[in-house]
Amino acid sequence: xTEPVVSVRALKVSYGKFEAVKRISFEIPKGEVFGFIGxxxxxKSSTIRVLATLQRKFEGVVKVCxxxxxxRPATVREKIGYVPDFFGVxxxxxxxxxxxxxxxxxxxxxxxxxxxxxxxxxxxxxxxKIDFQVDSLSRGMKQRxxxxxxxxxDPELLLLDEPASGLDPRARIEMRELLKALKEMGxxxxxxxxxxxxxxxxxxxIGIIEAGQxxxxxxxxxIFRRLELMRVVHVQLAGAGEAVAAxxxxxxxxxxxxxxxxxxxxxxxxxxxxxxxxxxxxxxxxGRVRMFQPEAMDMETAFMKLTEGVTA
Amino acid sequence: MTxxxxxxxxxxxxxxxxxxxxxxxxASRRRTYVLRGVYAGILxxxxxxxxxxxxxxxxxxxxxxxxGGKVYMTVMLIQFGxxxxxxxxxxAAAITAEKERNTLGLLFLTKLSPTKIVIxxxxxxVFPMLSLALLSLPLLGVAYTLGGLDAPLLVEGFVRLVATxxxxxxxxxxxxxxxxxxxxxxxxxxxxxxxxxxxxxFLVISLGLQPNSHIIEVLGTIGSTLRxxxxxxxxxIIGIFFGPLPMIMWMDQLERGMVGATAFLAKPAWxxxxxxxxxxxxxxxxxxxxxxxxxxxxxxxSNRYLARSFARLDxxxxxxxxxxxxxxxxxxxxxxxxxxxxxxxxxxxKTTLGSFRYLVRVLLLVEVPVLLIGATSASSFDNSGIDSxxxxxxxxxxxxxxxxxxxxAGLFTAExxxxxxxxLLTTPMTTRAILRQKLAGVWRLITVCAVPVAxxxxxxxxxxxxxxxxxxxxxxxxxxxxxxVLLTHFALAAYLSTYIGLRLSTQSKAMLASVxxxxxxxxxxxxxxxxxxxxxxxxxxxPLSIYSPAAVIGELMWTKLDPGDLIYLLIANSFVYGGxxxxxxxxxxxxxxxxxxxxxxxxxxxxxRRIIEPVLDFESEPVETGELVR
Numbered sequence: 001x002t003e004p005v006v007s008v009r010a011l012k013v014s015y016g017k018f019e020a021v022k023r024i025s026f027e028i029p030k031g032e033v034f035g036f037i038g039x040x041x042x043x044k045s046s047t048i049r050v051l052a053t054l055q056r057k058f059e060g061v062v063k064v065c066x067x068x069x070x071x072r073p074a075t076v077r078e079k080i081g082y083v084p085d086f087f088g089v090x091x092x093x094x095x096x097x098x099x100x101x102x103x104x105x106x107x108x109x110x111x112x113x114x115x116x117x118x119x120x121x122x123x124x125x126x127x128x129k130i131d132f133q134v135d136s137l138s139r140g141m142k143q144r145x146x147x148x149x150x151x152x153x154d155p156e157l158l159l160l161d162e163p164a165s166g167l168d169p170r171a172r173i174e175m176r177e178l179l180k181a182l183k184e185m186g187x188x189x190x191x192x193x194x195x196x197x198x199x200x201x202x203x204x205x206i207g208i209i210e211a212g213q214x215x216x217x218x219x220x221x222x223i224f225r226r227l228e229l230m231r232v233v234h235v236q237l238a239g240a241g242e243a244v245a246a247x248x249x250x251x252x253x254x255x256x257x258x259x260x261x262x263x264x265x266x267x268x269x270x271x272x273x274x275x276x277x278x279x280x281x282x283x284x285x286x287g288r289v290r291m292f293q294p295e296a297m298d299m300e301t302a303f304m305k306l307t308e309g310v311t312a
Numbered sequence: 313m314t315x316x317x318x319x320x321x322x323x324x325x326x327x328x329x330x331x332x333x334x335x336x337x338x339a340s341r342r343r344t345y346v347l348r349g350v351y352a353g354i355l356x357x358x359x360x361x362x363x364x365x366x367x368x369x370x371x372x373x374x375x376x377x378x379x380g381g382k383v384y385m386t387v388m389l390i391q392f393g394x395x396x397x398x399x400x401x402x403x404a405a406a407i408t409a410e411k412e413r414n415t416l417g418l419l420f421l422t423k424l425s426p427t428k429i430v431i432x433x434x435x436x437x438v439f440p441m442l443s444l445a446l447l448s449l450p451l452l453g454v455a456y457t458l459g460g461l462d463a464p465l466l467v468e469g470f471v472r473l474v475a476t477x478x479x480x481x482x483x484x485x486x487x488x489x490x491x492x493x494x495x496x497x498x499x500x501x502x503x504x505x506x507x508x509x510x511x512x513x514f515l516v517i518s519l520g521l522q523p524n525s526h527i528i529e530v531l532g533t534i535g536s537t538l539r540x541x542x543x544x545x546x547x548x549i550i551g552i553f554f555g556p557l558p559m560i561m562w563m564d565q566l567e568r569g570m571v572g573a574t575a576f577l578a579k580p581a582w583x584x585x586x587x588x589x590x591x592x593x594x595x596x597x598x599x600x601x602x603x604x605x606x607x608x609x610x611x612x613x614s615n616r617y618l619a620r621s622f623a624r625l626d627x628x629x630x631x632x633x634x635x636x637x638x639x640x641x642x643x644x645x646x647x648x649x650x651x652x653x654x655x656x657x658x659x660x661x662k663t664t665l666g667s668f669r670y671l672v673r674v675l676l677l678v679e680v681p682v683l684l685i686g687a688t689s690a691s692s693f694d695n696s697g698i699d700s701x702x703x704x705x706x707x708x709x710x711x712x713x714x715x716x717x718x719x720x721a722g723l724f725t726a727e728x729x730x731x732x733x734x735x736l737l738t739t740p741m742t743t744r745a746i747l748r749q750k751l752a753g754v755w756r757l758i759t760v761c762a763v764p765v766a767x768x769x770x771x772x773x774x775x776x777x778x779x780x781x782x783x784x785x786x787x788x789x790x791x792x793x794x795x796x797v798l799l800t801h802f803a804l805a806a807y808l809s810t811y812i813g814l815r816l817s818t819q820s821k822a823m824l825a826s827v828x829x830x831x832x833x834x835x836x837x838x839x840x841x842x843x844x845x846x847x848x849x850x851x852x853x854x855p856l857s858i859y860s861p862a863a864v865i866g867e868l869m870w871t872k873l874d875p876g877d878l879i880y881l882l883i884a885n886s887f888v889y890g891g892x893x894x895x896x897x898x899x900x901x902x903x904x905x906x907x908x909x910x911x912x913x914x915x916x917x918x919x920x921r922r923i924i925e926p927v928l929d930f931e932s933e934p935v936e937t938g939e940l941v942r
Contacts, residue, residue: 054909074913077738087731100649101657146735
């Protein structure tokens, strides 16, 4: 088995008597996008700061690419790219100077810098802004520039702390698409957010943290299954649906069928009956399907069920 | 509208929420009480030392009766010193802190008018200072008991102190409303205060005027006619905005035994109040400036006027060069992108002192006036000219030290406030390398500040020692000593403030703390000298002066030193202040990772002193994929 890119074991972070993170453990294998979810003050940023080598005092064993963060932080820094939840600007630099500044800080050979900077600007669609002052860029562009910065040294792990915070809808979508591209490039990504539906489409696994403790960790399907959350499927039929509804209620896996004026709302237990089989069952029951629409998994429900609204 | 509603509206109009908030915040901080305690301690200690011949008479106790005036004036002058040193730093952050936190816009959204914001911010800063002024009451009680403290003297001192607080506070608020950053407001406030006094003295010197020149006579006569001058002498017009001027003259004349001449303070109370009109007018004008700027400059961007004007100048030169010299460049400028030391690149090239040619221009801008003043002083060829030059050198020295301290204090605190520090710390650069490269900008600034001071010292060396025909040996020794001392002091200011900046969270706190420590260091020497060697003349070299950087500067600028004194100063200063600077440099290097909270491969702690971490026992096992913890 290959070594996970991130390995956190019994991590505890304290600020004086206040325990921000209480002995949490998790692992992130290579190529995964791990969503770190939790309310404000839950301990997400403290955990990410430990991984980013910005937290000097902590307990537990934290490894990045097999390297102990406590013992070899300098080497760890070469493996990670960190985007904090704010965009600290050097307002006196242009986008080009900003990226060259960090290319030099990451120790890229000077003859390679121009090509690398051009590449990351193209990837983040900022080439046309190369000679603009960083301070003059919009918030979304600044966030993309931040991503461009962390890609300069081609890190194995990206640590993104609330990257979509404060962005407008367009910038959020652009950011999501960019992250998908990075996922396809095989980057391992740890992304924190409290905007749940954004992570639902992106993450391969999530960890839900509250009051410094990890309350759930796994793939979305795993978590939904364990929480016994049901998916709602909306079906619109030609003609009356009572008979079909009565037939469907006999199927194992159909928890409930609500007959509404224009549709049937079916609550489905996916572990017992898949969506495809449900569709077949509707047709078999004589239903002439006009619309068949499974609702997206409701992460907000899962989050509310798992957390109690407390902070550490 | 009922009378109750009208009363309620009136009450809303006269409530001061911002002022109350500032005072409440200050009251809830432990620091406020610690600072007050420290201020009171220093005030009482200095008063006891400076007026000890009155408070602790060696001989007949009755001889001190009637000398309460001296105790009073001593306390007052210490209070004036405190006001001039700390109030600018205290007020400079009043509005810039709101700008830096992006909360000023939120204040504009409330029902508070800009005028009310300015006034409330002003009151919030001035009231604590006035409360500090009240700390001297017990000492004034002692002074009053001793006698010799007439009511006019009491009124004059108190009224001028309050007026000075109001003026400096208002100037600080105006600078805070105008400037984008706390550091800028801090420096601008001190620059304006220096312009008000002793600025006019330098203006007179640089214009080649005598203190009794026609223009001074005319202005002085106007001031006298309006009875605005605290001292009825035309030359006093130079210090019309300088609050403690009559007190300083009173003490000076008392020291020289000219007690009868101190009658100028025996004036009616209304006249003493009237004579603060220039100070109050300046305060009012400053508040008007603050009101006019607070909205316009709420979102002020970095203008970099000097850099932009230099860039325009470059453009003109390029055009001329292309036209007449076919674009030949003798000195090529370096690449525009960072090399392998990116932090140093940003610190040195992204400022007005960036490129070589800009540096030369800045040096010329500072150097030319110094040379002009020096030439004017040299032409007089008497001690007054040399003393004036010494004063200019001393002030440039202190100004350079202040600039180095402000720059050092902002090295890391500015990164914190810009929220760019974390990003920098996650790069593979070592913290030592970041520190070293950050300091490159400070050294650039120190170089620019040191050149005019060194020029002044070269002129002093020539003027002071060429007369006795020993310029080539004694003059050169003086110049070398002074240059070494200068660089040591600047380095000390830079490293001290950098260290403080690493320890504190905000730039304003770091600047205030740095200035406080440097002032404390400067006061040590004179106080020690008074305690140990009370009869020493101000014009005689004292080995005790080594206990204070300010006293060392004083010796170099105003005392005629012999070779032994110079060598003593060279060695002792290098040992004391060079050692302190080196120690602080090492402390910065050793503790920077810890102070910035960054993990390091090599913690720079000797192996035998390392804390061995306890073996970790895993109370909870790692969560398996898909497993629910709860």
